Amino acid sequence: MLLNIKNLTVAIEGKEIIKGLNLQVNKGEVHAIMGPNGTGKSTLAAAITGREGYEVTEGEIWYKDQNIIEMDADERANLGIFLSFQYPVEIPGVSMTNFMRTAINAQREYRGLPPMPAGEFLKLMEEKKKLVDIHSKLTNRSVNEGFSGGEKKKNEIFQMALLEPTLAILDETDSGLDIDALRTVAKGVNELRSEENAFVVITHYQRLLEYIVPDFVHVMYDGKIVKSGSKNLALELEDKGYEWLKEQSLV
Amino acid sequence: MSDQTNNILDEVTKGEYKFGFYTDIENDLAPRGLTEDTIRFISAKKEEPEWMLEFRLKAFRHWQTLEEPEWAHLHHPPIDFQGIIYFAAPKKKPQLSSLDEVDPELLETFDKLGISLDEQKRLAGVAVDAVIDSVSVKTTFQDTLAKHGIIFCSFSEAVKNHPELVKKYMGTVVPYTDNYYAALNSAVFSDGSFCYIPKGVRSPLELSTYFRINAANTGQFERTLIVAEAGGYVSYMEGCTAPMRDENQLHAAIVEIITMDNAEVKYSTVQNWYPGDKQGKGGVYNFVTKRGLCKGNRSKISWTQVETGSSITWKYPSCVLMGDNSIGEFYSVAVTNNFQQADTGTKMIHLGKNTRSTIISKGISAGKSNNSYRGLVKIMPGAINSRNFSQCDSLLLGDKCGAHTFPYIDTRNQSSIVEHEATTSKISEDQLFYCNQRGIDTEKAIGLIVNGYAKEVLNKLPMEFAVEAQKLLSITLEGSVG
Numbered sequence A: 001m002l003l004n005i006k007n008l009t010v011a012i013e014g015k016e017i018i019k020g021l022n023l024q025v026n027k028g029e030v031h032a033i034m035g036p037n038g039t040g041k042s043t044l045a046a047a048i049t050g051r052e053g054y055e056v057t058e059g060e061i062w063y064k065d066q067n068i069i070e071m072d073a074d075e076r077a078n079l080g081i082f083l084s085f086q087y088p089v090e091i092p093g094v095s096m097t098n099f100m101r102t103a104i105n106a107q108r109e110y111r112g113l114p115p116m117p118a119g120e121f122l123k124l125m126e127e128k129k130k131l132v133d134i135h136s137k138l139t140n141r142s143v144n145e146g147f148s149g150g151e152k153k154k155n156e157i158f159q160m161a162l163l164e165p166t167l168a169i170l171d172e173t174d175s176g177l178d179i180d181a182l183r184t185v186a187k188g189v190n191e192l193r194s195e196e197n198a199f200v201v202i203t204h205y206q207r208l209l210e211y212i213v214p215d216f217v218h219v220m221y222d223g224k225i226v227k228s229g230s231k232n233l234a235l236e237l238e239d240k241g242y243e244w245l246k247e248q249s250l251v
Numbered sequence B: 001m002s003d004q005t006n007n008i009l010d011e012v013t014k015g016e017y018k019f020g021f022y023t024d025i026e027n028d029l030a031p032r033g034l035t036e037d038t039i040r041f042i043s044a045k046k047e048e049p050e051w052m053l054e055f056r057l058k059a060f061r062h063w064q065t066l067e068e069p070e071w072a073h074l075h076h077p078p079i080d081f082q083g084i085i086y087f088a089a090p091k092k093k094p095q096l097s098s099l100d101e102v103d104p105e106l107l108e109t110f111d112k113l114g115i116s117l118d119e120q121k122r123l124a125g126v127a128v129d130a131v132i133d134s135v136s137v138k139t140t141f142q143d144t145l146a147k148h149g150i151i152f153c154s155f156s157e158a159v160k161n162h163p164e165l166v167k168k169y170m171g172t173v174v175p176y177t178d179n180y181y182a183a184l185n186s187a188v189f190s191d192g193s194f195c196y197i198p199k200g201v202r203s204p205l206e207l208s209t210y211f212r213i214n215a216a217n218t219g220q221f222e223r224t225l226i227v228a229e230a231g232g233y234v235s236y237m238e239g240c241t242a243p244m245r246d247e248n249q250l251h252a253a254i255v256e257i258i259t260m261d262n263a264e265v266k267y268s269t270v271q272n273w274y275p276g277d278k279q280g281k282g283g284v285y286n287f288v289t290k291r292g293l294c295k296g297n298r299s300k301i302s303w304t305q306v307e308t309g310s311s312i313t314w315k316y317p318s319c320v321l322m323g324d325n326s327i328g329e330f331y332s333v334a335v336t337n338n339f340q341q342a343d344t345g346t347k348m349i350h351l352g353k354n355t356r357s358t359i360i361s362k363g364i365s366a367g368k369s370n371n372s373y374r375g376l377v378k379i380m381p382g383a384i385n386s387r388n389f390s391q392c393d394s395l396l397l398g399d400k401c402g403a404h405t406f407p408y409i410d411t412r413n414q415s416s417i418v419e420h421e422a423t424t425s426k427i428s429e430d431q432l433f434y435c436n437q438r439g440i441d442t443e444k445a446i447g448l449i450v451n452g453y454a455k456e457v458l459n460k461l462p463m464e465f466a467v468e469a470q471k472l473l474s475i476t477l478e479g480s481v482g
Ligand SMILES: Nc1ncnc2c1ncn2[C@@H]1O[C@H](COP(=O)(O)OP(=O)(O)OP(=O)(O)O)[C@@H](O)[C@H]1O
Pocket: A012, A013, A017, A035, A036, A037, A038, A039, A040, A041, A042, A043, A044, A086
């Protein structure tokens, strides 16, 4: 098992947001997480990736046979956990090239590899740019600076493609994308999918799941997963909304 | 900012000063304190001509009439000017012609600092004048430069070998009456660099001076004079370090630049004097007067500085734009950490027609430090159609540090345009987490973000030094993240 979350409770500034959540992800799987606004989907992503201030008050997060709850965020990233941010951050003056070279070399260093030669790195950039159909215009600029909402999301997938993580969490990567961009992002994900990695896709829309077909769909409500099912669950949600689940979760 | 951000900040700003070692060499010292005798001692040690001694004494007598200035945003206990040793020279008086005659201890010192005085090993394209405490120990590539008619030597040598040039220009841009520390420097300065670019010559090498304070209880008072005749060009760079000591040390320098018609001088500084420890103990007081005179038409002077060291920095590299169509530029990154204080900026004085000036200042404060930009843009009535653009940005790491901006603007004609922009920002937790999530640790992330922030200025540095400066920025903020 790649990711095994057991009875996880997470608090922000003393307030409990995740309230005893369980989730198991195997290599080769795609899991979709859906659920109303404010139920803790991004909080879950932050807890898995080790963001400061997200306090695990109970439970465990096992990744590749180790409990990672005490581990720093950069180390988790170096172990192959990637987050496509719901709100990507701008870093003025730091070029995408410099940023990604720093990231790739940090990850290589962690794995005991020498820095990637400049030529090899540039070739890799070119290759991945094509994969997610992102313009050099963008990659020559500072990290996310002045990017449109959709461009930022594409840029997340571009970074994912460069880093080739083992576990990728996509937090509403589809929000704000036009139809073509949505297809490109899905294409990027599908090409990276393999028997060796897994994806957790957080989304509000069934549409994305037509392109990235999940093995499981989970519904999160009030800090817990209240229902899990196949991809058909997403269709059901699209149809019925969340109200019926709220009633279920109260019992 | 949350506590947790501050904790991270505290941790990351714990970097150590890497140049704090001391070389045990025998010194020739002046007696402690400052009287006319001290000045005669220095002048005699340097075997100076009478006119030089006269200049010093005039400056000294003027200095005695002055009060030590008090600065709005700088705080330090009173300086005991009688407690300082005003002259310290490595005893084995080095001959300047060959490396073999330089004390091996000194060569090793400079090697340790990453400044090789061996021309074979030196970065191609850079000539160095190495100054330790009060004297220049070695100037490299003098022969190569001489072929182009360029004079690059220590100030003492210039007084001996080129007295007519020194007499003609010394004190014309920064007179000894200019301010308290300029008067002091004019009285007691011990060495420094001199550079003369003849008409129409572009220097084939970057010139640089490396200043090192070594001896205890001494002050360093050097002066630099650069003259570029019509059509001349030179890019000049200075670097500085000092050992770690508990007491404060005074550094009061003067730099004068003069450019004639169409001449250009680029002056870059990477200042890394010992900043004091984390409790604010020790460190160098860096009180410096730097000024350039664009005397000729279409001439240009450009100051670029990366200020990371010193416990107190007080400096305003300035341009007097006298020639028509002349250009002045000031690009600055000033980083303060722990208890450092910096009050720095520039003065752009527009006298000639169609003169232009640009000011880009990036202040970065961490720890409990204070960082001020103070600048004056003065456009005189005759400076018609002149322009200034100023941009002053401050970046805060944590919430115990301060950033202040004091722009003074004085425009005395209608046809000129002055623009000023200012911003203040913080390194956010979001940015750090974003970097962490890509596998970049917090210390590297701060280096990355700060270098990105300062990029506009770093890009102005000569290539050889830009890389050094980038590293230095990261090191200065090591242990300070948030
Ligand atoms: N830093 C914070 N401080 C206080 N409360 C927070 C913080 N971050 C999140 N929360 C709260 O935690 C709850 C869960 O937020 P989260 O962002 O995880 O929701 P989400 O399921 O991702 O919602 P959306 O679908 O809108 O993205 C919300 O009520 C939110 O207001």
